[in-house]
Amino acid sequence: MNRKKKEMNITAKQQAAGWAFLTPATLLLVIMSFYPIIQAFIMALKTGSSANMQWCEPITYNFTRMFSDKLFMRSVVNTFLYLLIEVPIMLVLAILLAQLLNNKDLKFKGFFRTCVFLPCATSLVSYALIFKSLFATEGLINSILVKVGILSENFNFLGTTYTAKAIIIIALIWRWTGYNMVFFLAGLQNIEYSVYEAAKIDGASGWKTFWHITVPLLKPTIVMTMIMSINGTLQLFDESVNLTKGGPANSTITMSHYIYNSSFGEGTTNFGYAAAMSFFIFILVAVLAFINMKVGDTRD
Amino acid sequence: MTKTKRTNGSAIQKRLIPSYIFLSIVSFISVFPFYWMITAATNTTVEVARGKITFGSHALENFRNLTAGQDLWGSLGNSFKYSIAQTIVALFICSLAGYGFELYHDKYKDRVFSILLLAMMVPQVATMIPLFRMMSKMKLLNTVWAFMLPAISTPFLIMMFRQNSRNFPVDILEAARIDGLNEFKIFFKMYMPVMKSTYAAAAVITFMNAWNSYMWPKVVMTDNRAQTMPMLIANVANGYTIDYGLLMTGVLFCSVPTMIVFFVLQKQFAEGITGSVK
Known part of the structure; x- marks a missing residue:
């Protein structure tokens, strides 16, 4: 009895x-x-300068305001544009690279992997500035294109809407493909080699093996990298x-970026409205x- | 036998030629911006604009101009100070939690854990304004505390330590208890040494994240003397005319520490990235 009590005491302590x-x-x-x-959320219901904030009239004013704010809507469209173009290209490229690097007959594997992975070693600000310099009107890309004869004179890539968007997407793909490849490499290494041997014996082609064996087995990794990429792109700021x-x-x-400008940028700032947009x-x-959890639940 | 094997081998290598070509192109694209950054740091802005991609002789001049206009050593020191502090504290707090959640788990702790994971959904930009006001009220702006407090406890790190704690042999725990070690001593004397590799991976990823963070420091480090390296190079690029040689010298200084970490601890870095997924 006494001993039991002592044991309970120990468990309680633990x-x-x-x-x-x-x-x-x-x-x-917390x-x-x-x-x-x-x-x-509370701040999003208020208006006024940071020292003297009052409830909005009507209370949902900040939330309805953003949907008629052309600039905010443009930032939403831009973000989704980056997302819809960049994420698929990057993930397909990452899977492809991982698949190529997972070949046991490939030589210089470590070298290639290090090269592809290297962009992750730069800070987001650093690589953004490197790309800015490379694509500047007097930058390297321009001087190459002019020398080769594709362009007749220097083009202001970053000063033109469509090319500026394209360069953001190119830069994102450059920075994050190797990062995602690491997940796929880890995922591929978990697939037993015997599965591939069996497929080979059954006469499946390389493409078929990839599509019917590798992709389904990588599904959890694909879902996860997709969620992470979407999450990251929705919060795009540094670039x-x-x-x-x-x-x-x-x-x-x-x-x-727009929320930052509305809360800490130059000119008039409005914490309440910025908070509503951040919400x-x-x-x-x-x-x-939530979707991630739902998809994740059914994956087994 | 050996002969057929060899011919087989060369046949395989022949079939891999497209792979080699593709990987070489991707590798080149991945590495070239780094190479260009380093060469640009040794050239004048005029040479950079003319498209020079070989090493020049103006590295010292760029460096002098950079240090004349910017507090390079101060910012570099700040970045090291903040990042190292954040790494040490975050690893300690999160490994404690991961250990607690895994080895002492019961119904209630599991519930707390699943609530904590919800924090993953909270985007940085959504908490930025309330946190800024909190830091400013507590008079922590421009201190290392403002830099690291929101980033110390992360669901990612807690999960990483929890997942990896599964490999921690429970027998050791029991044996240590019988030997009379208390729970905290077990953590310091048994758990920490055994989990060295997890700590290494977590340290690399945390240091990289801290060094690279930009939005939050930009919000709370309002004083120039408290600014970090990413903030410094962003300032350099904000001028009316950009001196590319000078800018790339700054970018180089901002990148060298993370590149060293990358080359020396690449394996740990890869493990850190995929950390909580096992």
Whole structure:
């Protein structure tokens, strides 16, 4: 009896220790993530300067306002454009590269992998500025194109709406393909080689093997990288700020960039309205995460 | 036998030629911007604009111009200070939590864990304004605390440590308890050494993220003396006319630390990226 009591005491102590271990991280997440998102929602219902904020009239004013705000709508369209073009190209490229690098007969594997992975070693600001310089009117790409004769005179890539958008997409693909490839390489290494041997014996072609064996087995990885990429693209900021400054004339601005400008940029700032717009991104990301969980549930 | 094997081998290599070509092109595209950045840092802006892609002799001049206009050493020091502090504290707090969630798990802790994971859904830009006001109210602007507090506890790291804690042998835990070690000593003396490789991977990814972060420091580091390297190079690029040689010298200084980490700890970096997925 006494012994049992002592044992219970020990378990209780251990349980208490368990709680103690996870308390700092939990508290920090509550204070730095959950509490601010609630505050952001409350702030989104208010208007006025940061020192003197009052409830909106009507209360949903900031939320309805954003849908008639042409600039915000443009930033939404831009962000989705980047997303719809960049994510598929990048993921297909990443799978292809991973597949090529997973071939056991391939030589210089480590070298190729390091090269493809290297862009991840730059900060987002660094690579944005490198691309900005490469594509500048007096930049390297222009001087090559003029020398080769494709262009007759230097072209202002970053000052023209369509090319500026294209360059953001190219830059994103450059920076993130290797990053995603790492996931696919890890995923491919988990596939037993015997599966491929069996397919070979059954006479399946390389393409068929890829489509009917590799892709289904990689599905969880594909879903995950897709979710991560969408999540990241929805929050795109550094590239828009440093590569194009959102320009020309705000035509390449992203949602996060516009929210930043509305809250900390030059000129008039409006915390309430910015908070409402940021809540819009939050809802997009949350819906996405929800879909992710649904898809994730059925994958086994 | 050996002969057929060899011919087989060369036949396979022949079939791989398209792969080699494709991989070489992709590798070139991936590496060239780095090469160009380094050469540009050694050339004058006029040479860069003319399309020179070989090394020049103006590296020192670019460096002098950069340090004359910008507080390079201050920003570099700040970036190191903030990133190292964030890495140490984040690893400690998150590994404690991952360990607690995995090895002491029960119904309630699992529930707390699944609530914490919801934080993954919260985009940075949505908490930026309330957090800025919080930091400013607590007079933490321009301090390392403002830089790292929102980034110390992340669902990603907690999950990474929790997943990897599954490999931690529970027998050791029991044996240590019988030896009379208390729960905290077990964590420091048993868990931490055994989990070295997880700590390494987590450290690399956390350091990289901290070094590269831009939006949040831009919000809370309002004083020039507190600015980070990404902020410094963004400032250089904001001028009316851009001196490309000078700019690329700055970009080089901003990239060298992460590139060293990348080359020395590439395996850990890859593990860190895929960290919580197992």
